[in-house]
Amino acid sequence: MKRLLSRSRQLRRLSSSAAAVASPSPSPFPSSGPNAMVYDHLAESVKSKLGRLENPDPRFLTHNSPHPTLADHTSILTAPATKITTLPNGLRVATESQLASRTATVGVWIDAGSRFESEETNGTAHFLEHMIFKGTERRSARQLEEEIENMGGHLNAYTSREQTTYFAKVMDSHVNKALDILSDILQNSTFEESRINRERDVILREMEEVEGQTEEVIFDHLHATAFQYTPLGRTILGPAENIKTITKSHLQNYIATHYTAPRMVIAASGAVKHEEIVEQVKKYFTKLSTDPTSAAQLVAKETATFTGSEVRMIDDDIPLAQFSVAFNGVSYTDPDSIALMVMQSMLGSWNKHSGGGKHMGSELAQRVGINEIAESMMAFNTNYKDTGLFGVYAVAKPDCLDDLAWAIMHEISKLCYRVSEADVTRACNQLKSSLLLHVDGTSPVAEDIGRQLLTYGRRIPFAEFFARIDAVDANTVKRVANRIIYDRDVAIAAMGPVKKLPDYNWFRRRTYWNRY
Template sequence: MLSRLLKSRLPKCNGRRMSSLQGELAAYQQPPTKVTRLPSGMRVASQYTPDETVTVGVWIDAGSRFETKENNGTAHFLEHMAFKGTKKRNRIQLEQEIENMGGHLNAYTSREQTVYYAKCFKSDLRNGVDILADILQHSTLDQGHLDFERGVILREMEEVEKTTEEVIFDRLHLTAFHDSPLGYTILGPVENIQSITQEHLREYVKENYLAERIVVAAAGPVDHAELVRNSEELFSHFRSGDGKRKEEKPAFYGAELLYRSQEEGSLAHFAVGYEGVPWTHPDSLTFMVIQSIIGNYKKNEGLVPAKLSSNRLTNSVANLGPGAESFSAFNTCYKDTGLFGFYGESDEATLDGYLDELLFAVSNLAFSVTEEEVERGKRQLKTTLFGSLDSTTAIAEDIGRQLLVYGRRIPLAELLLRLDAINIEEVKRVARERLFDKDVAVTALGPLSRMPPLVELRRRTAARRL
């Protein structure tokens, strides 16, 4: 009924509204996500799409957050070791089998999840599941490969250290959550990478790779019943846990962590983080809208000149002069907390005023956000949501992640209805309760001689409100 109503409205709309409604119509016609829980507690989920290729993967509720200081880096190290051979396939055989299928095998580790996935032709679905099951349950963790991968990970760490934005966000987590494993880096410290043993890896798998914390997710031309049969047969070695895992909500700290350097011509990089909300919190979607309202800016980029943009913050930043290089809002959710804020770059002379402007703009959302800004933020968020599901890999990722964090996959139609219900008063309430005059974590790197202390930044923001 609702899709028929939308379809009847389409011809009467202008181009932008037409595109938006077509996206909404597609959302209401989204194929269902089928979910089956196996006797072990493992969940198997899939969405059918009319493609020639399929993505199948394993999403595990485990990451660097569930490590200790002594074994920090283990989850990521395991990701490297997974492709080095099993009892059935050595490294070369594994690589050749994937190549012969015309497939692709990949993995990544985050603070709360570890993911292994394969992309292959629909006729090779069982082979893809078999390979994933093999590397996750029967990896040899060969000592020679382990020693070799230490060097690989250390070189990876060197590359990460050259990516200032990644360094800033790692240090922002350390600043905000420094008493919690959530503040650890994913790669771990050098001393751990050099000392992690086979026993560390096996112990981490034993404690964290439990059936009830695993989702097998697939998207593409998938027969769900076949996927369930293959998963039940091939993932039979994952044991069930006792359901107990000690998880304490990490405390958020208003603090600053600065790294000063005076390289000629270098920019100051900074991030400001507020305590956000978990995935399942009622305000999480409103935070996504606020992130869209704040938006992003990069000097000399974009189709619309900054001073003609409908984004007030972009306009005010452009007025600061050429020293303001860029900013972007971020919103990161975890199981029980979150980080919301902005990242930016500027020259040393502009840094002071730039931080003032950004902090005030975020604080001022509690009072001066407009209907136009809220609607623009919602439209942009819808565009992002629709555009993020443009491949079988993206759909499988969406399924796996949502089942781990929500316990179900939220249909796009439901998400749209919840998004449409957010109005200006809701945005002001969340900004007032969670962003106005709240503690912030600040980290910065570069020429910071003109950067005022955190207490002074907060005092100025409060004074501008008077």
């Protein structure tokens, strides 16, 4: 017992005198004898703990480390699986069950948009989105609205250049009714002439509102100049003269041609069971065309060719200038699409109202914030079936345009020859976090399922997506930048007091001058 008490006192003395352990002075404990090995082991253990406190592992203190490490997202491996069933007519049904949820989102994602229109029918897809809610053979427009309102649901739709979506968010007990409504409006809409004429004015007013959203206008002009004389260069809303002449036959022909079962995905997320959704889809979606023509086949007939060019709309009455500069990007399925997403994250975004500057990860944001040469800026990476746009959009005062253009082109072209692993790692972590934040809720998850099945043909698990992101390193970024940016044509769209914005040839030269 005395021996045990003696050792206990010695251990307390050891733990309360860590400085003595770390000191080069003689140890108070015996250096020989039966207990020497025990004391040496304890002393080394304490030294090791002190060393870890003084020099912590940077993986656990990434914010204090100049060399960030890849974030661990092991938990995503336990995410719910996406179940997919393809019906005999080619219609795909995909669900992700979250049975703990009390709500669900169910929708129809269609591989059709403004890109599949002719010059004469441009605007039909968006017009159809408006008319789809204006009454069916079974329900009037009022009955549709009341039915959705009475069950506390939200019915919505949107049209892009390559996709059209109709979806409803409802309580778990109303999923079947939502599917019934979606199938009804997509298969049995009546398109009354009086409703069509009334909707023309609504869309024309919407067009006026969009023209007031300068960012939307800039990107429409950017597409128009980058993809000249191709369907991808046209606007989603279409020109006013087309809106005034679109008829019932245009809408019906568009549905018959493009709203086909093989080009549609029924996606559901939340309080849903896959087998029940499949059975309900079989019951309701019985009138769809089975035309096997795919969107990719239609795109191949009119490939979007990138043209190095610019469009400038000078208006000195506007206080701020805005412009976007873009390179020919890549398609969704291109092997380098992930690297471009990382490069977009590296360039980042900045807004003077959100603060930040010299401590931001993006060197472009640092330059813009420290020198106060812009009101806002953001990098973008837009993908389509066969091409894309990669670049930067910025808003600034007229006197700052020259410095801002230099900063943007300097940082973009620098991706070709000087990239640090730390910057790439930081961008990869930011990209993974933004992807996870994007799918927070049943509606974003359903949208992610529908969009990926249309673009990739499958739902890519986050574990695979993140593995692809983690595979991007500094050499990958430089290789892709040399493919996309170095000595390549650019497309520029500018609006407002842009007289001091450097000319096109200056931007073109900056794609390779920084190397020297």
